[in-house]
Amino acid sequence: MRLAIIGFGFLGRNLLKAIWEKISLLRRIDKDFLVVGVANSKGYIYDRNGLNIEQLIISSDLTKHSGFRAKSAIDLIKENLCDIIVEATPTNIRDGEPGLTHIRLALSKGIHVVTSNKGPLVLAFRELMSLAEKNDCFLLYEGTVAGAIPIFSLVKECLQGDRIIRLFGILNGTTNYILSRMFFEEISFEIALKEAQEKGIAERDPSYDVDGIDAACKVVILANALMGRDVKINDVERTGIRGITQEAISLAKKANYTIKLIGTIDKRLEVSPRLVPINHPLCVHGTLNAIHIETDLAREMTLVGYGAGKETVSAILNDIITVLKKRLQATS
């Protein structure tokens, strides 16, 4: 299979590194596995015989590589130059672009898509899944929710007999970092936020995280993917953590609770600060994410892991391997 990476920021570059480290594993699964294209907002490079991955890891500036074309990634997808794309452009929840166009185009041409981009799935989950089915190709998105925690493949492959009743989770690492610092260091929201910004954990404009928008996006994807729903971000009741005072956290602490920003996927969809007993498995700290699943057979299960950062590459690579294996099974 010929793979192209669309979006060559932090995640795309770390993915390429991991592919290089694991190239013999990938070739054992698919002896024809090649990375043929890499695109960013400036243009793309393409080689039908496979790109020089080592050089790309050393220098990620695509314009400096031979064969660079100052053209849109759309051309790379349009020309049937690849069999699978990893769509790793930044999330944009207003109109999903440029990812939405990339994914629509790829799926309509029967090209498999693995993505870490929440925007297109938040805006058009059912449309894109139908498009994938119609064109007999895969759309996998493990990297979109809770980073390295393999929530979608876990439910699909490891809880095949269970009925999911509801899910709760800490779905945003930035707010968990802020709330953890407020809990342990007894500092105010403002100081904890400033510290998170200095460490690069929070953005300069932190509203996407602290107002619960990012967590709400993940609630939408979880509800659509795991609960058979067809919901949009406006279906999520949303309250962020700006109103959480040090006093509120201190009071909670005295009663052996803490306050976490919890996404709830039940009949109601919600993102809001909630009291969590400090002994509950969901009560994890720092930038960790956690998802608590309730099912009819296993009853309760909690998964904890890194919700962002390069650990997400684990989820993306797992999706790529799933496509390689299932496609080879289908054609063998």
Place this chain on the structure above:
Amino acid sequence: MRLAIIGFGFLGRNLLKAIWEKISLLRRIDKDFLVVGVANSKGYIYDRNGLNIEQLIISSDLTKHSGFRAKSAIDLIKENLCDIIVEATPTNIRDGEPGLTHIRLALSKGIHVVTSNKGPLVLAFRELMSLAEKNDCFLLYEGTVAGAIPIFSLVKECLQGDRIIRLFGILNGTTNYILSRMFFEEISFEIALKEAQEKGIAERDPSYDVDGIDAACKVVILANALMGRDVKINDVERTGIRGITQEAISLAKKANYTIKLIGTIDKRLEVSPRLVPINHPLCVHGTLNAIHIETDLAREMTLVGYGAGKETVSAILNDIITVLKKRLQATS
């Protein structure tokens, strides 16, 4: 596929209930799915057209069902009357019997095996896996370790690109219950053990749990299955929790730690009481189990769930569905 349940105790009966509840799901996957046999230590019942599951759920005394034969389950397996068995007889780590004979016989005849029985895997993991491979059939054992936590299928299906570096875990619910009561209620080991025995969480002879033997069995299976090892129970350094005093737990508590019985699967294999920070994701209480995985890509991940009881049916049913799906793929 024709399924037989060998061992009709607590787990076997709860499995049959779950199969009945999920029968339409199972028939959607395999329209020919039937439960044709159920065996216990007294004998077995068999019907080539499928047993009356409802009646079996109402009355689990096999001797009272029509067609009961006071013969060994070995005959049921020998006669090629089924395509897949669930081996759910009690764990016996001295000689693995009767499970070891059941599993060997089934695999040698190309019958798929799903088991919750640790004994045969602790004693003969490599032999049985080779036998399964040689006869082109499945030997799945999700229910043997940490109950409902799907650790084996998670690693196999959800961390396909990751290299497992090491694992740690709370692998025994009984000792976790005792240590949790000692931590929260500030009672002695003896009183906590007595309470656990009264609640049916600990056996009258508690040594299998409190001396770490059960956890050591799980360490052996995890090491062999996930780390490519070929180890036996004597390769596990083992210390139980009888020596843990209330004073030790109080001291730990003052420093924001607690004491847990931890199984370690690393270069060294070990079961021993360890200090765990109370804020660590592994620090879960009551009868919960938890497994902490370290990998090269996802870095750290923790799974928490019920380690025993009827929740284990989730793991067994997932294994059955995996066999049905993969076998149907192979023959389609």
